[in-house]
Amino acid sequence: MAHASGLMRSVFLGSGAMTPERIVTNAELETMVDTSDAWIQERTGIAQRAVAGPLETTASLGTEAARRALADATLKPEDIDLIVCATSTPDRTFPATATLIHAELGIPVAIAFDVQAVCSGFVYALSVADALVQTGQAKTALVIGAETFSRILDWSDRTTAVLFGDGAGAMILGSVPAEEAGGRGVLAHALRADGRHADLLYVDGGASQGGRIGKLKMQGQAVFRHAVGNISEAIAACCAKAGVEVADIDWFVPHQANRRILEGVARRMGLDDHKVITTVTQHGNTSAASVPLAFEVARQDGRIKKGDLVLLEAMGGGFTWGASLIRL
Ligand code: UT7
Numbered sequence: 001m002a003h004a005s006g007l008m009r010s011v012f013l014g015s016g017a018m019t020p021e022r023i024v025t026n027a028e029l030e031t032m033v034d035t036s037d038a039w040i041q042e043r044t045g046i047a048q049r050a051v052a053g054p055l056e057t058t059a060s061l062g063t064e065a066a067r068r069a070l071a072d073a074t075l076k077p078e079d080i081d082l083i084v085c086a087t088s089t090p091d092r093t094f095p096a097t098a099t100l101i102h103a104e105l106g107i108p109v110a111i112a113f114d115v116q117a118v119c120s121g122f123v124y125a126l127s128v129a130d131a132l133v134q135t136g137q138a139k140t141a142l143v144i145g146a147e148t149f150s151r152i153l154d155w156s157d158r159t160t161a162v163l164f165g166d167g168a169g170a171m172i173l174g175s176v177p178a179e180e181a182g183g184r185g186v187l188a189h190a191l192r193a194d195g196r197h198a199d200l201l202y203v204d205g206g207a208s209q210g211g212r213i214g215k216l217k218m219q220g221q222a223v224f225r226h227a228v229g230n231i232s233e234a235i236a237a238c239c240a241k242a243g244v245e246v247a248d249i250d251w252f253v254p255h256q257a258n259r260r261i262l263e264g265v266a267r268r269m270g271l272d273d274h275k276v277i278t279t280v281t282q283h284g285n286t287s288a289a290s291v292p293l294a295f296e297v298a299r300q301d302g303r304i305k306k307g308d309l310v311l312l313e314a315m316g317g318g319f320t321w322g323a324s325l326i327r328l
């Protein structure tokens with residue numbers, strides 16, 4: 001039930017992350033395709049990525065990230081009444097990966113579904129969960145970004161194989177009456193999509209087209225050209241909605257696709273380099289998992305703290321892109 005006097009506010013309660021044990025270095029990729037550690041590092045900033053083992057899946061990685069988030073928030077599975085999982089690499093075409101995670105965690109009957117917005121998935125999922133919490137349809141939401149992009153890569157294509165990795169991150173949002181939130185919580189989102197660019201980044205298969213899973217295809221340079229401008233506009237719109245200045249942001253947690261994009265956005269927005277969380281070096285691009293994974297790294301190492309104003313942003317296939325602001 002929504003609070004009698006109005007909307008509820010979603011506040012941050014905890015987070016967790018999980019990456020597979022198996023690390024694939026650039027040196028290992030040099031043995032598989034015509035590439036070099038120097039090219040990958042110079043063009044992308046990536047040094048290594050984690051790759052799921054045969055028994056690991058999107059749901060198993062998402063479940064472990066969620067367990068860690070529950071522990072961080074000192075909550076039990078039965079406290080969760082909403083699971084939104086952002087993924088483009090579900091364990092099965094259906095049911096939703098969110099329901100597999102629901103069962104694995106032993107959560108009582110709840111709301112559970114997936115959101116598919118590729119690399120922007122986590123920002124989209126956060127916005128959807130926030131809306132359900134704000135309107136009183138859920139009290140405690142588990143928002144997960146989980147991917148196994150290694151399963152949709154063409155490992156013989158050097159233009160894509162070197163870029164992606166696997167992992168999962170989770171965030172838990174709780175509900176408090178807006179007037180009692182004291183400035184904390186999810187403050188605003190700016191979500192965007194432009195389907196005219198669908199052919200620049202896609203998977204050439206699907207249930208309804210060809211009936212096979214397919215492999216990832218990307219025209220990297222064309223995607224790159226849109227990235228900085230799109231992301232910067234969404235950040236500015238999100239800050240305007242929340243009534244905050246870009247300079248007020250304590251931490252900038254961007255989608256980790258390419259270090260040159262992160263730096264380009266930071267430069268254009270006038271953000272200090274030391275406020276930008278960069279994990280692309282160790283994770284590569286983990287699509288919907290990248291923002292919550294980067295967020296968790298910076299929380300664990302003590303940079304992101306209670307009270308900080310954090311900006312999350314992403315852009316990916318569709319195109320989809322967007323930004324969210326949250327004060328911890
Ligand atoms: O997460 C979703 C959003 N995705 C993105 O944001 C990705 C955006 N795009 C990018 O990050 C970059 O465009 C890439 C990292 C994908 C590529 O970097 P680039 O500087 O745009 O390189 P390019 O595609 O223009 O390729 C330059 C050269 C080409 O050779 P020629 O034609 O100049 O002889 C490529 O064939 O680099 C070659 N190349 C490689 N060389 C060594 C492409 N991939 C590789 C490779 N190793 N892995």
